[in-house]
Amino acid sequence: MAEINNEKLIQRLSRIEGQVGGIKRMLENDRYCVDIIHQINAAQAGLEKVKKLILxxxxxxxxxxxxxxxxxSIVExxxxxIERSFK
Amino acid sequence: MAEINNEKLIQRLSRIEGQVGGIKRMLENDRYCVDIIHQINAAQAGLEKVKKLILxxxxxxxxxxxxxxxxxSIVExxxxxIERSFK
Amino acid sequence: MAEINNEKLIQRLSRIEGQVGGIKRMLENDRYCVDIIHQINAAQAGLEKVKKLILxxxxxxxxxxxxxxxxxSIVExxxxxIERSFK
Amino acid sequence: MAEINNEKLIQRLSRIEGQVGGIKRMLENDRYCVDIIHQINAAQAGLEKVKKLILxxxxxxxxxxxxxxxxxSIVExxxxxIERSFK
Incomplete structure (x- = not known):
């Protein structure tokens, strides 16, 4: 995995921000729970990817x-x- | 766990949206990776909570x-x- | 996903039991940490699958x-x- | 977290092996699904702990x-x- 620059990470986060906004609108419009859950899964996967890239x-x-x-101390x-971030 | 109304869920999502925006600014300001990762963990925990409340x-x-x-079909x-949303 | 019978589940668990025994032997033989971790991942995936089948x-x-x-009360x-078993 | 010796890890794995055997007997005795799932959670938490100690x-x-x-290459x-072992 090649090292990633800040610009790419910020782009990814903007997309996730948009997804979270979209989930709010789905709730406001009383969209079906299961569809909302799938959107939350997508936003979570996006954050997980950004976290792994930063790590x-x-x-x-x-x-x-x-x-x-x-x-x-950097090892500690x-x-x-790792302890706090993964499961 | 009492049933939650949309307003509360939308409030939670607004907070998460703000956290994601904050993570972008942390990257722009070259903040320390470990601090950024902790903020991502917080946003992820927020989404996980919203997902569980909706489920x-x-x-x-x-x-x-x-x-x-x-x-x-609702059982299927x-x-x-559950299969797609958890681990 | 068709319903699974006990026999199949017990077979899967016997395999996992064997994997855990194998991990013990890897430790006794001072095998490389990374190889041991991969074996633990395999046993964990096996348990996760059994759990989902039982759920x-x-x-x-x-x-x-x-x-x-x-x-x-069955819904509660x-x-x-779900709350305790996933993530 | 102090470094852990092999003996302690093997003890933990023996306990997990016993838990997996216990889950098999629970299935054979047609025990309640929810109780079986809780036992699987315990075995999974045990493996997760061993994995983190080895990592x-x-x-x-x-x-x-x-x-x-x-x-x-050790960093790669x-x-x-980490990518394969967590979430």
Whole structure:
């Protein structure tokens, strides 16, 4: 996975923002629950992807440099992020 | 869990929309990856909660009425929603 | 998804039991962490599948009959199971 | 989180193996679906914990040493493990 730039990430987040706005309108228009749930799934998948891309960048960048410089706290922080971010 | 009204759900979604906007600004301002990931976790937890509240309402309402009226397709649909929405 | 019988489910669980035993042997033999993690993923996917099959059977059977008989506590219980079992 | 030794991990896995065997007996004895699902949740939580402990050890050990020795493939492998192992 090639490193991703901020612009691409912000584009993805704008799309997710639009999806969340769309879900609000679906509720206002009393759309069918199941259709709303599918839209929430799509927004969640979008956020999960952005999170993985940022974690990816973090590990290749900050974590790798930190370890090379003997900074062990970056390893502790990474483990805590994984613990809190995934399931 | 008492049934939730649309207004409350829309309020929750507005908050999530704001969080996603905040994440965009964090990226624009080159904020620390780990802080951004924590904000994404918060937005994801918000969506998960809204999804569970809507599923809850769906099961108590549409699914219960459907089964009472002998509509078995609502059961198939519910199982598919659970399959696609959780893990 | 057709309803599944107990025999098939027990076969799946025997396979998972074997996988967990295999993971223990991998640890005893100091196998590479990443290979062990992949085996744990496989066992987890197996349990997830069994859980979904049992939930499926529960919804088609007990829940449907309960609702037809006007037993609303079965709906509350189902919602609690979903809440606790997924994510 | 202090590094965990193999013995402790194997003990945890033996307990999970026992839980999976117990789930098989619950099915054989036609126990209530919801009770079986709760037992599956317990076994899954056990595996998730073991996985996180092994990942923890891997990151503190192999990954840290690999990066210090300029081995970038260990970073790629870690990112792939996270991608496949969580959600």
């Amino acid at each position: 990816d960048r973090h590990v290749r960048g900050c974590v790798t440099r930190g370890i090379q410089n003997g900074d062990n 922080e990474l483990l805590e992020v | 809850d309402r769906h099961v108590r309402g549409c699914v219960t009425r459907g089964i009472q009226n002998g509509d078995n 649909e519910l199982l598919e929603v | 499926d059977r529960h919804v088609r059977g007990c829940v449907t009959r309960g609702i037809q008989n006007g037993d609303n 219980e189902l919602l609690e199971v | 923890d050890r891997h990151v503190r050990g192999c990954v840290t040493r690999g990066i210090q020795n300029g081995d970038n 492998e870690l990112l792939e493990v």
